[in-house]
């Protein structure tokens with residue numbers, strides 16, 4: 001099939017590369033010239049395991065090209081995916097300007113029947129708006145499809161190649177047949193391709209993300225209660241998660257959710273629910289609790305150091321919003337760094353992949369160091385914010401010898417409190433008893 005993907009960010013690049021990998025001819029379009037230059041060399045502008053090899057291979061085999069020429073991409077392809085940003089607008093809703101403007105241009109450049117597929121996360125009713133905008137610009141027939149993306153950054157290739165499910169929304173049998181054919185190689189093992197109407201498909205994506213954000217937040221609140229009552233959230237997690245109705249994933253307590261999706265999607269769904277006068281009150285509580293959670297370790301730190309952090313130096317491990325990505329959008333580390341700086345703290349930070357992105361965002365506000373042990377050198381305490389694998393089993397003796405005082409604040413519960421005590425550390429986790 002001949003496919004174009006408009007927007008070559010985390011989603012567009014993975015989607016375009018994976019469709020090329022399954023034998024399709026793919027044209028990826030972006031407005032960012034610097035990004036296109038990197039991509040044409042077969043290099044990935046993002047850190048995503050497995051992506052670079054697949055990208056290189058499909059460029060070499062001439063199934064994957066990158067361009068800024070939207071007109072020729074539209075004319076040369078039958079299925080056009082929109083993978084454009086839908087950031088949070090000032091009123092909390094999803095900002096649709098990129099999606100709607102690209103739709104107008106697609107309508108203008110169309111030369112035959114096209115299937116226009118929305119992969120961006122968009123509020124219910126956006127498919128209708130796209131259809132109206134395109135119809136105003138063209139006399140050719142077309143169909144609009146909603147095909148939300150569920151990939152996780154850090155495991156994006158695997159998630160796309162072997163999805164739990166594929167959701168496709170359309171009211172056109174012809175478009176549904178095209179989409180089913182396109183996805184057939186990805187659902188061979190019986191993972192379902194779920195066909196539905198556009199509105200249900202659009203809402204499915206928000207409902208899924210809002211539910212996951214709620215699950216994480218619920219566990220964070222339980223963790224805070226564990227500290228008061230003297231329970232261990234890790235035990236509670238195991239006890240709960242083995243119930244198949246609950247499931248074991250997304251039950252890890254921590255310093256709150258972040259990233260490019262959960263915060264803006266929870267906010268956009270709340271906005272939709274308000275505009276239909278059917279408010280999802282639970283999501284108000286989720287947003288509020290998550291905001292508080294990002295600061296729990298800063299508060300513990302203040303208490304540990306007698307009420308003031310002024311003049312302290314803190315080693316910070318992990319800047320990306322989660323491991324295996326360099327994405328720092330809405331990363332808890334940003335909120336924590338901001339709070340610590342306002343307390344008069346100096347920060348020595350390290351992340352295995354997000355250093356360039358962090359330098360771009362934070363400039364000289366933080367001292368960036370070469371490796372995790374450098375961060376600890378002469379610091380008053382260690383704070384672990386992202387659970388990168390390489391932070392899981394560090395040389396604790398070395399850390400102890402480098403810190404001024406053996407204090408560790410664990411934002412992701414990757415260390416066992418008993419073991420830390422045995423090793424001579426004062427250890428603060430999340431929800432690990434009193």
Ligand SMILES: NC(=O)c1ccc[n+]([C@@H]2O[C@H](COP(=O)([O-])OP(=O)(O)OC[C@H]3O[C@@H](n4cnc5c(N)ncnc54)[C@H](O)[C@@H]3O)[C@@H](O)[C@H]2O)c1
Pocket residue numbers: 006007008009010011012029030031032035083084085086098102119120121122149150151152153260261
């Ligand atoms: N990142 C994720 O993990 C993820 C997962 C599922 C769904 N989504 C959704 O997918 C959508 C895209 O997210 P993302 O993280 O890939 O965004 P991104 O910001 O990483 O990438 C967007 C790309 O679109 C390009 N762009 C902007 N305007 C353009 C235009 N007019 N024409 C062509 N290119 C243009 C940008 O230069 C950028 O490269 C969003 O709606 C997001 O909510 C994201």
